[in-house]
Amino acid sequence: MKRALVAMSGGVDSSVSAYLMKKNGYDCVGCTMRLYENNMIGEDMLSTCCSLKDTEDARSVCNKLGIPYHIFHYENLFQQEVIENFVSCYELGLTPNPCIECNRHFKFNHLYDKMRENDCEYIVTGHYGRIEFNEETKRYELKKAVDLTKDQSYVLYTMTQDQLAHTIFPLGGYKKSEVREIANENEFKNAKKHESQDICFVPDGDYVGFMERYRNKKYPEGDFVDLDGNFLGKHKGYVHYTIGQRKGLGIAMGYPAYVVDIDAKENKVVLGKNEDLFTRTLEADHINLISVPDLYEERHIKAKIRYGMVEQAATVKQISEDKIVVTFDEPQRAITKGQAVVLYDGDIVVGGGVITSTVRE
Structure with missing residues (x-):
């Protein structure tokens, strides 16, 4: 019997993934990756991803399925490889995607070490995507999910051939409504659980507030300038802005103004018209x-x-x-x-x- 390590967040997608794997005859081991302590991000232990509620929900599903459950601790590594990258990118005037970095470093890297330690052949996650082997090219291919409204192939593009060979996405051929129906039929306690739309370690959406707490500093004000470098007014710190932003600029231009560039070295935010974007x-x-x-x-x-x-x-x-x-x-x-x-x-x-x-x- 093939053995699979199932990454379980406590949500409905990973729970149904575990159910489908067991139903298809795999010997499953459930696990949750604890990526940060909630006091690191100014939240209590009962809220956000990695909360006690999430681990309790994941454990409940594993108990119902009769499979073992483990919690793996990666708090220090997550801080070094994802949170530090997130903050550093904003400080360089970039707009990072921490979900991609989390997949790159944790779900399809560090978790692979745990896969081997637990004598498993596959990693299983609740991502909406499909993996197929192309006999003509002799390469594994990553494909969009059947449910295009849930497709997550964009955040999975960093996967290597070896990782694809040892990964299963059970939900790739399902619609989200079908996944919830399976959870309801099996009376999973998280069947109606809402999905988080935020960055897991910035649950309130205030990434600048998170950065200021993390760095223990305030980001200084700077200049708004136009494309020719002419001074337009003062901004509250370049990390507050992203390319294409219009709201919250607090400056009157006589026409709709947008952020078209960020100069981190000079602490300048360049404004222009929509067509300049x-x-x-x-x-x-x-x-x-x-x-x-x-x-x-x-x-x-x-x-x-x-x-x-x-x-x-x-x-x-x-x-x-x-x-x-x-x-x-x-x-x-x-x-x-x-x-x-x-x-x-x-x-x-x-x-x-x-x-x-x-x-x-």
């Missing part, structure tokens, strides 16, 4: 290619530059071992440094990388 070309590094070994030959694909958008037609070319250039057929709004660009061929994830720069036309 549109660019066609970006560069990305920290690339990971899944369906192909390289992209040195220019290729027409589709790409998305943020989680919630529909991918757009573009051309991609690899220009070095760890860098790609993506040029969209049509200008895209608010391409943001620090976010991921993920490449698609139909429902197949070609690969992706972290946006480092854009070319203003």
